[in-house]
Amino acid sequence: MDQNNIREEIGGIVNKIIADYNGGKNIDAVDIFNKPDRNEVIDIVNNLFSVVYPGYFKDRSYKSYNPENGVAVITEDIFYRLNKQVSLALDFCKTRDQMCEEERKEESYRVCKAFFEKIPAIREFLETDLLATLDGDPAAKSFEEIILAYPGFIAITIYRLAHELYLLDVPVIPRLMTEYAHSKTGIDIHPGATIGKSFFIDHGTGIVVGETSVIGENVKIYQGVTIGALSTRGGQKLSGKKRHPTIEDNVVIYAGASILGGDTIIGKNSVIGGNTFITSSVPADTRVSIKNPEMEYRSAGGKEPVKEEIKQSDEWFYII
Amino acid sequence: MDQNNIREEIGGIVNKIIADYNGGKNIDAVDIFNKPDRNEVIDIVNNLFSVVYPGYFKDRSYKSYNPENGVAVITEDIFYRLNKQVSLALDFCKTRDQMCEEERKEESYRVCKAFFEKIPAIREFLETDLLATLDGDPAAKSFEEIILAYPGFIAITIYRLAHELYLLDVPVIPRLMTEYAHSKTGIDIHPGATIGKSFFIDHGTGIVVGETSVIGENVKIYQGVTIGALSTRGGQKLSGKKRHPTIEDNVVIYAGASILGGDTIIGKNSVIGGNTFITSSVPADTRVSIKNPEMEYRSAGGKEPVKEEIKQSDEWFYII
């Protein structure tokens, strides 16, 4: 193959791709220079773990003999970096009036200050989540194991941080944070959800908690639980409406249950069995389960029903 | 502990491991030097996001004042790197005759040229997917949020890129790309599937779209949907046969539905409710739901049925 030829051909292909950028597509943003950077936001999230769990996560950039000094350096560093990203995100938001450069800087500083001032309060919640996790899982061996390895605990941590930025009206960044958690853990909690203390998630893959969900204190949920909406045939017209359920204090929701709709309230102390499907409110102190599901048992050939009846356990169907 | 002793012991263990490589296992490939590199393929995929969504993803290697210059540099760079990986993958494929070095280079260049020439056409599809996502999700706040954060949109992007390489008969690499998407998003779309314009995925964790699926335009699917095969008792004998369903235009498939089998066709405009289980064709303009699922409600002690009857919503069971 002739190298000159190849160079020319590739140049031609590249030019066609660049020409295509001028077709007025929404997937193009060549004219906008300054946007939040996904990788930078993810890096900030990872560093925030060192701040909220001091001593548990090693930092490779700053070596210091006094860990508190290390945390001070990291915290200031994240403050400046988050400030930068928030300022880009504010600019970013098309529904606000464009604030002038100076106003935007002041607003992003105000937001970051408010966020970092909230960290002790966030840590108070996380401490209760940690205790709830140890208490809830017989396989949990130590606090360290939970903090370093449990996907539910990682997802809750990132949600609690993102939720504060959501409350401060920062666009894009809170969702970037919780989608990073979703990617790492399979747990999809919208930063707009409201979740009380002592929240416990086990296993977690497939969990969805929608934007307008309200969850009380001391709630436990397991893998595959959806706290979701009914039909969104309304599309963007439903934006901002309460579309997701309210879960009161001390409720347990076992694996695979779906609880749906903005008017659905699960009363306190109720227990929602595995694989249930709930679209209307449940009073307090109630246990809900699927009717003992009927199975068919046949011999290997697939023709003969098995003679002896096989009964399912009388245990409530709490899948874990 | 004697350091010499330790060194000797470790050396002995290493030797036993290396000796084990000569046992003729399929997991060994010590004699083959040149193979596609998983990390390199993942890096190429990440850079392709800068090419298909210019301006949305920052590149850290190339700083340029004209973003189009940046894209030109990245595009040429990926061209050369993909070319290298494709050439290794062609060599790799055991079912083809070994092509001589020169032929392989020519084939991989031909493949890469065809792939990059397809990028404007791929971008046309992605623009429709973006609009479908904003339209379908009341929680979506901006195009930026969708492009930077939505797992469904990330999975569709990677699938559309991988599918073109699949159509060009490149081995291994398309699957490496979609499995990277699977790892990031929990959405498992085989690169062999055929998917029309304006495809929308919400939440996404647990979605499976099989190799021989055919999906029309303007289709929406939610978390946990399987578009899958019935029994594969045939194993490798089924390879290449149509084992997965056809979904026609404008179909909506709500969370947790399973649609199975190569002869199953979901007719256009049909709506498939959450948690349904479908193994035969559904005519056009049909709504399918599970029968109102029966639940048991008991008081906290678990013995007493709750007196007042709790009725599920009359809403169709569209889980989101």
Add this chain to the structure above:
Amino acid sequence: MDQNNIREEIGGIVNKIIADYNGGKNIDAVDIFNKPDRNEVIDIVNNLFSVVYPGYFKDRSYKSYNPENGVAVITEDIFYRLNKQVSLALDFCKTRDQMCEEERKEESYRVCKAFFEKIPAIREFLETDLLATLDGDPAAKSFEEIILAYPGFIAITIYRLAHELYLLDVPVIPRLMTEYAHSKTGIDIHPGATIGKSFFIDHGTGIVVGETSVIGENVKIYQGVTIGALSTRGGQKLSGKKRHPTIEDNVVIYAGASILGGDTIIGKNSVIGGNTFITSSVPADTRVSIKNPEMEYRSAGGKEPVKEEIKQSDEWFYII
């Protein structure tokens, strides 16, 4: 904004965060310097892939013409690094008596030696898993594709490595390893589970295999399968008890099935259909399926039942 002011304000916020570290929370570990490092453990796991699948994974640090030399260097390197992490983890475990520095070093060396001596035996299992995967999936095109891309195979590999460290009583690290696999694949296998040869997982997202599960040889499982516990109302009191099922040889468990409880045994050669829910033992050579699930079919308006009856396939409901 006055830069001095800003510096002072940020300093004040940082001080409040640091002051909060002295509140006696379990999420604080500022006084403990030496802990296992999650990122280091993940890096060790990634390098172990080069050791168990020589030639399949490129190493970027060590270039060598003889791949066996490369493996020898990597193996020694991981040995020393794992030794360090195990020694930190042993210290870490609060339920053991604090061993003195020297004893801890000896114990971690003993553990690492035992682990690396097991690698040929682990590789023997992995070879059978590879063959089972090719055999089980009509979409599998080559061994290379499986080793480089299949999430089920990645999860099994990491589980088999972590399980050996679990058997050697190493705290924290085995779970860090399997949670890394969970994060990458959506497959959550506890390192304590016991799993025989020729294990095959397809798709995989949402799979949970609990700590005390026992799985025989030649077992296949699909996405969304839970091999789990019934209620853990006992919490930490259940720690150590057998809470998860036993699956005998040659069993197939299709997508979405839940098999629950420590006394539940699935007898050999049985086939468990998709979406089933099993809380008591099933004899050998049995096929279990959900009763043909009833669906409602209505015309698009949602009011009119579709006239012609739509029958589900007579195929057993094996979702894939």
